[in-house]
Amino acid sequence: MKQSVVYCTQPVRGKLYFRVASAGEDHYLFTQPFRLSLWNRYRFGVRLEDALDWSRCGTPAGRKVCEKLFKWIRYIEKEYGIALLRKSRKPSRRTRREDAGIAA
Numbered sequence: 601m602k603q604s605v606v607y608c609t610q611p612v613r614g615k616l617y618f619r620v621a622s623a624g625e626d627h628y629l630f631t632q633p634f635r636l637s638l639w640n641r642y643r644f645g646v647r648l649e650d651a652l653d654w655s656r657c658g659t660p661a662g663r664k665v666c667e668k669l670f671k672w673i674r675y676i677e678k679e680y681g682i683a684l685l686r687k688s689r690k691p692s693r694r695t696r697r698e699d700a701g702i703a704a
Contacts, residue, residue, distance in 0.1 A: 604648035604684050606669060608632075611639060618665070620648065620673065622684055629672040635661045648673070648684060 604622035611634045618629040632638065637659050642651075650656060652670055657663045673684050 605645040606642060606648055606651040607645035608639065608642040616642070618642065618669070618672075620676065620684065621645070622648075622682070625680075625682070627676050627680070629676070630668050632661075632665060632668070635659075637661060638665060 604620055606618065606620050606629075608616040608618050614634045616632045616634055616638055618632060620627050620629055638661055641662070642665075652666060652673075654663070654666055657666045676682065677684055
């Protein structure tokens with residue numbers, strides 16, 4: 601699995617912008633209201649595996665970020681065809697049927 605890092609950018613107008621960096625690519629994930637605990641944890645980057653670990657989330661805001669991270673990482677994987685959580689990205693059954701010209 602590639603080394604992926606989740607981080608947030610400098611707070612702008614009370615918002616933190618979460619991003620994921622992996623294999624030289626950088627993708628925007630979501631925006632969260634500013635919380636000092638979140639800023640302290642994510643400003644220098646956290647490995648994706650550690651960011652998704654519920655035992656390290658701590659505060660309610662941290663748990664909310666863990667929930668959002670999983671959802672948005674899955675979306676990024678689907679949208680861009682990259683593998684962040686999974687080792688390889690196989691096309692879905694529906695996509696294979698469409699490529700073969702079989703009506704669903």
